Amino acid sequence: MGSQGGFGQSKEFLDLIKSIGESRSKAEEDRIVLREVETLKVRLNDPNTPKYKLKEYIIRLLYVEMLGHDASFGYIHAVKMTHDENLLLKRTGYLAVTLFLNEDHDLIILIVNTIQKDLKSDNFLVVCAALNAVCRLINEETIPAVLPQVVDLLGHQKEAVRKKAVMALHRFSQKAPGSVSHLVSNFRKKLCDNDPGVMGAALCPLFDLINADADKYKDLVVSFVNILKQVAERRLPKSYDYHQMPAPFIQIKLLKILSLLGTGDKKASEQMYTIVGDIMRKCDSTSNIGNAILYESICCVSSLHPNPKLLEAAADAIAKFLKSDSHNLKYLGIDALTRLIKINPEIAEQHQLAVIDCLEDPDDTLKRKTFDLLYKMTNSSNVEVIVDRMIEYMISINDSHYKTEIASRCVELAEQFAPNNQWFIQTMNKVFEHAADLVNAKVAHNLMKLIAEGFGEDDDTADSQLRSSAVESYLRIMGEPKLPSAFLQVICWVLGEYGIADGKYSASYIIGKLCDVAEAHPDDDTVKAYAVTGIMKIYSFEIASGKPVDLLPECQSLIEEMLASHSTDLQQRAYELQSIFTLDAQAAKKIMPMDSTCDDIEIDKNLSFLDVYVQQAIENGAQPYIPESERLGISSVSDFRSHDEHEPSTHALRFEAYELPKPSLPHNIPPVLASSTELVPVEPSYVIDILHPTSAPSASDAGSSELKLRLDGVQKKWGRPTYSSPAPSSSSTDLVKVQNETPRPDSTGSSKPKTRDTSYDSRKQQNEIPPEKQKLAASLFGGSSKSEGRHPPSQKNTKTQTHTSDKSRSSKASAPDTAVKPSQPPPDLLDLGEPSIASSVPSVDPFKQFEGLFDFTQETTPPASTGGVDGASKDSDFTSLFADMSLSAQSHIDPNPESNGLGGSKVEPSSPQLNKGPNLKEALEKDALVRQVGVTPSGQNPNLFKDLLG
Amino acid sequence: MIRGVIIINDQGKPRLIKFYEFQPPDKQQELVRSIYRVLCSRAENVSNFVKADSLFGPDVRLVYKTFATLYFVFIFDKSENELAMIDLMQVFVETLNKCFREVCELDIVFNFYKVHMILDEIILGGQVLETSSEEVANAVDAISRLEKNANSMIPSIPGWQR
Secondary structure (H helix, E strand, O other): OOOOOOOOOOHHHHHHHHHHHHOOOHHHHHHHHHHHHHHHHHHHHOOOOOHHHHHHHHHHHHHHHHOOOOOHHHHHHHHHHHOOOOHHHHHHHHHHHHHHOOOOOOOHHHHHHHHHHHHOOOOHHHHHHHHHHHHHHOOOOOHHHHHHHHHHHOOOOOHHHHHHHHHHHHHHHHHOHHHHHHHHHHHHHHOOOOOHHHHHHHHHHHHHHHHHOHHHHHHHHHHHHHHHHHHHOOOOOHHHEEOOEEOHHHHHHHHHHHHHHHOOOHHHHHHHHHHHHHHHHHOOOOOHHHHHHHHHHHHHHHHOOOOHHHHHHHHHHHHHHHHOOOHHHHHHHHHHHHHHOOOOOOHHHHOHHHHHHHHOOOOHHHHHHHHHHHHHHOOOOOHHHHHHHHHHHHHHOOOHHHHHHHHHHHHHHHHHHOOOHHHHHHHHHHHHHHHOOOOOHHHHHHHHHHHHHOOOOOOHHHHHHHHHHHHHHHHHHOOOOOOOHHHHHHHHHHHHHHOOOOOOOOHHHHHHHHHHHHHHOOOOHHHHHHHHHHHHHHHHHHHHOOOOOOOOHHHHHHHHHHHOOOOHHHHHHHHHHHHHOOOOHHHHHHHOOOOOOOOOOOOOOOOHHHHHHHHHHHHOOOOOOOOHHHHHHOOHHHHHHHHHHHHHHHHOOOOOOOOOOOOOOOOOOOHHHOOOOOOOOOOHHHHHHHHOOOOOOHHHHHHHHHHHHHHOHHHHOOOOOOOOOOOOOOOOHHHHHHHHOOOOOOOOOOOOOOOOOOOHHHHHHHOOOHHHHHHHHHHHHHHHHHOOOOOOOOOOOHHHHHHHHHHHHHOOOOOHHHHHHHHOOOOOHHHOOOHHHHHHOOOOOHHHHHHHOOHHHOOOOOOHHHOOOOHHHHHHHHHHHOHHHHHHHHOOOOOOHHHOHHHHHHHOOOOHHHHHHHHHHHHHHHHHHHHHHOOOOOOOOOOOOHHHHO | OEEEEEEEEOOOOEEEEEEOOOOOHHHHHHHHHHHHHHHHHOOOOOOOEEEOHHHHOOOOEEEEEEEOOEEEEEEEOOOOOHHHHHHHHHHHHHHHHHHHOOOOHHHHHHOHHHHHHHHHHHEEOOEEOOOOHHHHHHHHHHHHHHHHHHHOOOOOEOOEOO
């Protein structure tokens, strides 16, 4: 395989790699690559460049792009290469275009024709290359161009081609589900392809289809169970074994499919129990792949209708995972546990110590997985510990994505399970202090709403306690530097609303604090706006209660500063604040009622309060208002004019692209005003007019404007689009924001146990000492059995169900064959190698039997490749394909597969002892070359994947 | 499905980038850099999995393994099994080893074309196609032989084979 001496590439390429390897800085590397780009540009564009050189240039181009440089100038050459007759060049071309181009690239159109031709080629390697390209380059528009050929290839004689054709169809169904929906039966048919590899390939599209809609495929449950059974019983040729496990990837796919089909379906689940149980028993838990299957089985069990026996087996397997030293297995154990506690919340208790170990593990992935688990098992008895842990972790990490996620989870859990107000406020403060700008703005509004509404119970004292504790804690915190903006907004709002509500703090104290906030954040307009509105509220409360108010000097200067602000919003607020002082108590009470955030504001959309005014105006001789729709529809003349108005522009040059048709744009300009010489942006009605110049113009127009009018009728009442806000004085926006959130009944339903069994603080100290782990465990898991929160105790009476499976199975009308199947060993597709069985049941065609399972296909013809051939010849055909299989099939129970030459070489493909002897010299040479080339300046021996197979 | 396969060396230089859903070149570079950063921060003897939802969207994970100076990285979503991906990676590396005899970083750099060929036989369109390194090596051999034959019409030049 010829990497002797050099690496089979030209000296130029070698030099390029070498110089890049030796470059000391990114700038130097960039210079080298740019020089290379220039060289390639010249060479590729030179018509005299010999073809055989082209391949290398394209490869070098790929290399350049991989290093992050623009190689788009060469794309066209790659496309040209796909047209070449020479296989090597063609394949290189295909490789390059699949890496260079995306499916919507303009050049694709130049390739489609070649792909079409190559799909029909006699050379299956050409076909394979084309199928590779199809998977990557064909988009929704071009699918029809290649679809017929790809479907034809499903019957190709080479199984490699059939396999790839199935994959290509799968890709189509991913990209444009509609395009191949009529071909779904092909996937079902391919399940009984006589090559297990093709069958395995068909599982991929079926998995996706079942994921989208499981109900359509319930009839396949029996078939999948049967296939899985045959695979697990080692009926497949030995060559499908991997590390002594029979076709593990197929097993995993099948288990995934079964878990989709069995979710929430008791009848289907019952058909699967036996085989899933068998697989769990048979799994070799010493090999990686064995554990992969075991893990997949647990996932399957957790989504099937619960079965106590399987759940027990799954719990045992999880225990094994968690006890393992391998972090990978621990990770899977935690993941599996997360799935299983949905069914059985108690199961976590047995593993509490292991879980806590994982929580303290240095491995971040494992830690996060464990937090996922904790999040799922939180209830009101362990919420304090869990949220505390989460916050601690949140503070320690920098990854803003995960910080956001975990902060939102903390908020969610705190809202749902908070044991008391004080804890809740404290927790929220901590979250906001560290991550307020990361969490969704909605969270801040939720917090304000929660403080305003209380916990949804009619307990006013508790609500006001909540508010006072919030105010108190905010007054304490707000002096700290670098608080996130969102947190300051919450603080300002709460202080404004409730700062003086309980009479503990004087108005001037709160106002002083709010002025400080505004002063300390001169660049943050939002915070300043919140602060000023807070001040305004406090003043108006004071005025309303009849107390004498005097403007604090710092407040005065704040107002003055804001009156000169660039932000019109701040200006407006400052003016409003100023005018508050001129009001009497009655008016102040009216515009800023105390504690009114939860009151609904009724909006009179008809503006009926203006009726009197309008009436007066009309009496005084004003023109009555005519709605726009009437103005347009009243006479066809006006319509005609609006129709006309666009006409000239069709003849003029148009500089704008056609817009996508939009549903009814409101015409803001009265049609008469529009000058006909102007360039008008193309509007949908215009397009319609052009297309149907003779059709009655009024119908669509009037209809759309009618709809338009209804939408924004409030603003159009006076025919002026600029008229914006109906309210005479705009109340503070934050107030409106909170109020606008439709008040919904608080669904959190949190209970508020006033007593806590363990003290929060003492627990925190205890975390350091090892016996403490036990306590942590107790606080985490102790309460889970009496959990009341999110895990309602799942009542399942599974025991009664296990024995009804036979009945349900026979009642399944769609698969009559299978009811008989269990009584005798099923002669099946994959077991043809065993001549003794074949002779003992001569009348049975194994293929026919297998196809019987799939009565939906309705045709008894076998897959098209051998179409029409009778069973006997197929038999021989198949045995010749897998000639070695008879050998292996007989010895498949043989515990020592090494005796079988095939199996032995398969499992350990290149044991170092065998290969290293003769290759040592070569390896050393390579090593020397590597050093010389300087790809790895670190100087350690870069080659020899010694750790790989040992 | 498998979203992508990446090989980077221990200094963050990409050696193979293959995404099964198109990513523009700039994005590719950025992803490689972020992945490299994450991998560097991982301690030894920890799990081979990393959550990659901040880079690729919800439920996307990556599994990585170091072989000598190279990081092999597979990126995939929840329709694949993590442990099985490790084994798939093993198949890939075993096949490389077979095709190059004691594969090293330079083999991969220079035989870029062949590495892609091998990968294409294992994964197609983001789905696992073949998991027997024997089969893959045979297929790759067959292709190489045919290509060579097709090539024999072209005058062979010293220093440029295959």
